[in-house]
Amino acid sequence: MDNNIAERLSSAYRQMAEIQQKNPAFASSAQLIAVSKTKPGLMVQQAYVAGQKAFGENYVQELVQKATELAHLPDLEWHFIGPIQSNKTRDIARFAHWVHSIDRLKIAGRLSAQRPATMAPLKLLIQVNISAEDSKAGVLPADVLPLARQISTLAQVQLCGLMAIPAPAVNHDNSQAFAAMQALSKALQQEFPQANQLSMGMSDDWQQALTFGATMIRLGTAIFGARETQLYE
């Protein structure tokens, strides 16, 4: 048993509570997503035993493998946060509860069509290329509302908000990108009040993200330790 996982989780939750006390912008519903990519199902189970329910995965085959292996654990919630190829949507539609990385209508449409009718609508976040990098996935800020309107017509998915991975910043200061996301999220909620989730902040910058209204932070290294493998990255 790796006690470090439980310790790292409780330390992160303790820090979240401290940030909440000091920051008016803190979203009281803020949720920690433990990013378990490249880590074995056993480590997910250890985090679960420590009370963690929401996990993030980047690779479809890993999502399917761990969700199947851990299907006996009640209330496990899988967040798919990686790039999506259209030939992989069927497995995501069946195994994920949330998808953070929607950047085109085609993918959202396939997920809606492939989401089993017996399951609740799949919850989607639009990924925003907030630093306007050529290499990064995500839509440009100006394209968020048009895409949101198209997604809102789909039956078996539910638009819940926005996600971003800012470009690595000097001194981990992503305040500009986080502020831009916060403004974009408010603009989206003018038209879609229920799309109020804002997924931003990773192991290096999550404390700052929370002060800009993040409702979901995605922590990998901070919970599970460094990823040795470069297998997928």
Ligand SMILES: *Cc1c(COP(=O)(O)O)cnc(C)c1O
């Ligand atoms: C890997 C990953 C994370 C977690 O990264 P850490 O720096 O290890 O916390 C969060 N979000 C996305 C989209 C990722 O790919």
